[in-house]
Amino acid sequence: MLRRxxxxxxxxxxxxxxxxxxxxxxxxxxxxxxxQQRSQIIHAYELQVQQSPDSYLLLxxxxxxxxxxxxxxxxxxxxxxxxxxxxxxxxxxPNQNRVSTLILASTLLSQHRFQKALxxxxxxxxxxxxxxxxxxxxxSIQMELGDYEAVQDSLxxxxxxxxxxxxxxxxFGHSGHAAITARYLELTGHLDEARQLLDKALAEVDxxxxxxxxxxxxxxxxxxxxxxxxxxxxxxxxxxxxxxxRFPQARGALTGLAGLYGGQHRWxxxxxxxxxxxxxxxxxxxxxxxxxxxxxxxxxxxxxxxxLMASVADQSFNGTANRALAAYYVDHGIHLPEALKxxxxxxxxxxxxxxxDALAWAAATxxxxxxxxxxxxxxARYGTEDALLYFHRGMIALHCDNPDEALQWLRQAIRxxxxxxxxxxxxxxxxxxxxxxxx
Numbered sequence: 104m105l106r107r108x109x110x111x112x113x114x115x116x117x118x119x120x121x122x123x124x125x126x127x128x129x130x131x132x133x134x135x136x137x138x139q140q141r142s143q144i145i146h147a148y149e150l151q152v153q154q155s156p157d158s159y160l161l162l163x164x165x166x167x168x169x170x171x172x173x174x175x176x177x178x179x180x181x182x183x184x185x186x187x188x189x190x191x192x193x194x195x196x197p198n199q200n201r202v203s204t205l206i207l208a209s210t211l212l213s214q215h216r217f218q219k220a221l222x223x224x225x226x227x228x229x230x231x232x233x234x235x236x237x238x239x240x241x242x243s244i245q246m247e248l249g250d251y252e253a254v255q256d257s258l259x260x261x262x263x264x265x266x267x268x269x270x271x272x273x274x275f276g277h278s279g280h281a282a283i284t285a286r287y288l289e290l291t292g293h294l295d296e297a298r299q300l301l302d303k304a305l306a307e308v309d310x311x312x313x314x315x316x317x318x319x320x321x322x323x324x325x326x327x328x329x330x331x332x333x334x335x336x337x338x339x340x341x342x343x344x345x346x347x348x349r350f351p352q353a354r355g356a357l358t359g360l361a362g363l364y365g366g367q368h369r370w371x372x373x374x375x376x377x378x379x380x381x382x383x384x385x386x387x388x389x390x391x392x393x394x395x396x397x398x399x400x401x402x403x404x405x406x407x408x409x410x411l412m413a414s415v416a417d418q419s420f421n422g423t424a425n426r427a428l429a430a431y432y433v434d435h436g437i438h439l440p441e442a443l444k445x446x447x448x449x450x451x452x453x454x455x456x457x458x459x460d461a462l463a464w465a466a467a468t469x470x471x472x473x474x475x476x477x478x479x480x481x482x483a484r485y486g487t488e489d490a491l492l493y494f495h496r497g498m499i500a501l502h503c504d505n506p507d508e509a510l511q512w513l514r515q516a517i518r519x520x521x522x523x524x525x526x527x528x529x530x531x532x533x534x535x536x537x538x539x540x541x542x
Contacts, residue, residue: 134316134349138175144168152188159196162188163203170206173213175317177354177383179419186210201227205240212244217453220244235261242283246290249455251485254287278304282325289329290456292486298329320350327359332489334520339363354380354388361391366522370398386412386419386427393431394525409437425449426461433461433468434526443469456482456492464495467502475499490516490523494531501534510538 148165155161166188173181189207193200204227211220224241228234242257261280281304288297305322308314327342340363346356357376364373377392393408412431416424425445432442446465449458463478479496497512513531522528 134319135313137315138171138317138350138352141168141172141175145172157195159192159200159203162192162195163200163206166192166203166206170209171315171317175350175352177385179383182210182213186214198230201236205236208240208244212247215247215452217244217248221248239280239283242287246286247455248453249458251287251291258284258287278307278322282322285325285329289332290485290487292488294329294333294488298326298333301326301329316350317353320346320353320356323349324353324356324359327356331359331363332520334490334522336363336367336520336522354385358385358388358391361388361395365391365394365525366528368398368525370395374399384411384415386416386424386431389415390427390431398525426458429461429465433465436468439465439469443471450478454481456485456487460492460495463499467495467499472499472503476503488519490520491527493519494524494527497531498534501538506538510535513538 145165145168148161148168152158152161152165166185169181169185169188172178173185185206189203189210192203193207196203204223208220208223208227211217211223221241221244224237224244228237228241238257238261242254242261245251245254245257261283281300285297285301285304288294288300301322305326308319308322323342323346327339327346330336330339330342340360343356343360343363346353357380361373361376364370364376373391374395377388377395380388389408389412393405393412396402396405396408409431412428416428419425426449429442429445429449432438432445443462443465446458446462450462452458459478460482463475463482466472466478467475476499479499482492483496493512493516497509497516500506500512501509513535516523516531517528517535520528
């Protein structure tokens with residue numbers, strides 16, 4: 104989930120700058136199926152670039168299409184193609200070529216080359232007059248790095264700047280910036296405010312037929328993610344299905360549904376959803392698939408899926424799937440030293456709350472309780488409202504002989520989302536029962 108958020112927030116910045124013709128419609132059921140023609144559009148641009156290899160504009164347009172196809176199909180080769188085309192465009196036209204700069208930074212961010220992405224943005228800001236899109240992108244990168252104070256400064260700057268585009272572009276710009284702000288609110292302990300802001304942005308985006316299908320779907324799946332975090336499971340399921348209605352290949356929505364069904368022990372439905380992703384599966388959805396297979400008695404299938412998970416992680420660019428793989432290992436008590444090593448490596452790249460939480464839980468399962476306490480404290484420093492984070496901190500407190508603190512965190516986890524995890528939610532309830540009896 105986290106990876107798709109960062110990738111999309113970059114695309115939001117790009118769409119604000121690109122702009123697209125306004126065509127408001129009365130029904131939110133109508134969505135522009137632009138993805139159906141993506142490969143044909145790319146092929147046409149490739150031919151034009153072959154004929155005019157020194158055209159920075161054609162290279163920029165080609166890079167844009169590669170990036171959109173990556174968002175739609177998650178083929179990492181498209182990410183590399185987008186990066187290469189953007190670099191070629193900038194080499195020909197280094198000035199007044201802001202879209203290529205944004206595309207380049209986007210590809211670097213999606214490859215988890217966070218510092219490189221930030222350098223590209225800051226260099227562009229030094230010579231730019233209207234910095235709205237660059238500031239929005241910078242805020243997204245800062246969130247991945249865990250520099251939330253800098254994010255706050257960027258968002259304040261963003262709110263003070265006036266978009267130069269009019270009509271739809273201005274409206275969509277407001278929606279895009281709202282999505283970025285909602286992510287910041289979510290991470291810093293303001294889940295209800297984040298949901299309200301994102302719901303408003305979702306309603307705005309749904310008004311326009313020309314919103315790209317994948318973008319429209321993203322707003323719905325993000326609303327689903329936030330609803331799930333808040334324990335509103337019925338609405339979460341609805342939002343995920345709305346995302347799939349708009350873009351049937353919305354992997355984030357499929358992943359969300361698989362996780363939601365797993366949390367409710369609806370294993371057959373979780374497996375059916377996970378099996379829909381046959382091309383470029385993520386480690387996370389494969390984890391849900393293995394979980395469902397094991398729950399349904401298919402131990403052989405689960406073992407095969409776990410092997411595939413490791414292979415997918417190995418083939419990901421710059422370890423982009425590492426954190427998800429470490430989380431699966433830890434949750435299932437396998438390869439624990441490797442999981443801790445992965446988590447420690449991730450923290451060296453980005454010190455955000457979820458990476459600190461991954462380190463805390465990996466350290467705990469390896470019996471390194473002092474490290475677990477330190478990382479759990481850092482993960483909770485912004486009050487992020489997430490039942491899984493609460494559970495991790497509660498269990499670490501319990502093992503460190505702090506039962507009162509454990510009670511506090513575990514109660515918060517169950518209160519926020521009683522079905523936050525297929526196994527840990529039950530563990531939390533049992534521990535709470537035991538602690539209450541012993542109190």
